[in-house]
Amino acid sequence: MTDARTLGDRQLSKCPVSHDDGTWNVWGNEEARVVAENADVFSSRVSQHLNVPNGMDGDEHRRFRAVIDRYLSDEVILPLYDMFEKHAQEAYGSLPENFDANDFGRLVAVGCQLDWLGWDSSYENELTGWIASNQHATRSGDRSRTKAVADHFTEIIHRIIADHEGHNGDDPTCKLMRETVEDGDGIRRLTMPEIVSILRNWTAGDLGSITYSIGIIAHFLATNPSVSHQLAAYDRADNTRALDLALDEILRIDDPFLANRRITTRDVTVAGVEIPEGKRVLLNWTTANRDPRAFGNPDAYNPEGNASRNLVYGAGPHVCPGRTLSTLELRAGLVALLRGGELALTSTPVREEYPVGGYHSVPVRKTGVRS
Numbered sequence: 001m002t003d004a005r006t007l008g009d010r011q012l013s014k015c016p017v018s019h020d021d022g023t024w025n026v027w028g029n030e031e032a033r034v035v036a037e038n039a040d041v042f043s044s045r046v047s048q049h050l051n052v053p054n055g056m057d058g059d060e061h062r063r064f065r066a067v068i069d070r071y072l073s074d075e076v077i078l079p080l081y082d083m084f085e086k087h088a089q090e091a092y093g094s095l096p097e098n099f100d101a102n103d104f105g106r107l108v109a110v111g112c113q114l115d116w117l118g119w120d121s122s123y124e125n126e127l128t129g130w131i132a133s134n135q136h137a138t139r140s141g142d143r144s145r146t147k148a149v150a151d152h153f154t155e156i157i158h159r160i161i162a163d164h165e166g167h168n169g170d171d172p173t174c175k176l177m178r179e180t181v182e183d184g185d186g187i188r189r190l191t192m193p194e195i196v197s198i199l200r201n202w203t204a205g206d207l208g209s210i211t212y213s214i215g216i217i218a219h220f221l222a223t224n225p226s227v228s229h230q231l232a233a234y235d236r237a238d239n240t241r242a243l244d245l246a247l248d249e250i251l252r253i254d255d256p257f258l259a260n261r262r263i264t265t266r267d268v269t270v271a272g273v274e275i276p277e278g279k280r281v282l283l284n285w286t287t288a289n290r291d292p293r294a295f296g297n298p299d300a301y302n303p304e305g306n307a308s309r310n311l312v313y314g315a316g317p318h319v320c321p322g323r324t325l326s327t328l329e330l331r332a333g334l335v336a337l338l339r340g341g342e343l344a345l346t347s348t349p350v351r352e353e354y355p356v357g358g359y360h361s362v363p364v365r366k367t368g369v370r371s
């Protein structure tokens with residue numbers, strides 16, 4: 001078995017778009033951007049299940065996306081940073097001297113999401129356990145296991161909604177339960193399946209992405225001491241812009257959010273490859289973020305120089321609305337690691353295997369010192 005990043009690099013070296021077993025894979029950076037930006041040709045309606053707003057197109061997507069954006073705007077999210085930083089510092093402090101950076105990632109991901117969504121801290125262990133089961137199930141490729149894990153998550157969401165019923169509170173979960181959306185006949189309340197879908201999209205996948213991102217960041221710090229020193233200096237100078245650019249670039253080099261699906265609405269040609277109408281297309285973000293035609297040496301760290309072609313958070317109408325939230329959670333995790341001194345690997349990290357990105361484990365030791 002091969003890790004997803006190596007596999008993608010290999011495919012991209014042959015061609016930016018390939019066809020295999022009824023799926024057209026888009027690997028190249030420019031090609032991925034073209035697909036993501038042309039949502040009328042590359043539809044996101046890839047499943048019969050309700051998926052708000054990920055699985056929607058056109059006007060319907062715009063109306064639901066407007067609802068989501070109200071919850072994830074900079075104005076709403078930026079004030080949460082101090083809470084996230086406190087949580088990440090406490091999580092770091094609770095770890096032994098030798099730890100797996102993915103365990104730290106899980107603690108940061110779950111703690112920040114609970115804080116943000118107003119969910120009771122009693123869900124912490126269940127959600128942390130759920131991330132691990134989801135990763136095992138995805139890795140196994142066994143559809144009955146992935147379905148059981150998805151059903152468990154829906155059941156957790158239903159319990160959380162029941163906890164919030166009748167509270168009329170100010171947290172995003174309570175607000176969502178009173179939320180309205182515009183539809184053809186005017187403004188109406190969100191339905192229960194829509195609320196469940198939104199909450200699932202805000203948590204299920206993203207807890208895993210944040211966990212893996214923190215594993216990748218810890219690995220990068222441990223293996224790039226000079227950049228780690230530079231980032232510690234940015235932290236001391238409170239240069240958050242430089243820290244956030246660094247986070248984007250570390251994840252560009254090793255993006256744990258592998259791919260998204262599309263389906264063609266008409267015959268189309270990408271990079272000279274014809275894709276007929278109604279065919280499955282896979283947008284491979286991890287590989288598109290390592291395209292040598294866009295970045296030269298994909299492993300060369302260049303935050304400013306590579307920012308404009310970075311596709312970690314996607315592009316076009318479905319571009320990630322959670323980017324600010326995600327960046328603040330990751331910055332809180334990064335800063336906790338930097339303030340803990342130099343990070344040292346204690347044994348060889350183990351990569352995940354396709355279809356999961358990032359590391360399975362990143363064993364590290366807190367040194368408590370920075371030379």
Ligand code: HEM
Binds near residue numbers: 257322
């Ligand atoms: C490291 C963390 C994350 C990464 C790498 C990431 C990446 C992405 C990417 C590439 C897309 C585009 C999908 C597409 O074009 O089909 C996307 C969409 C989305 N992301 Fe994120 N994301 C992250 C964290 C988050 C968080 C924390 C949230 C919210 C709580 C979030 C909510 C969403 C939603 C709702 C969409 C669908 C948007 C739409 O269809 O209009 N993401 N994300």
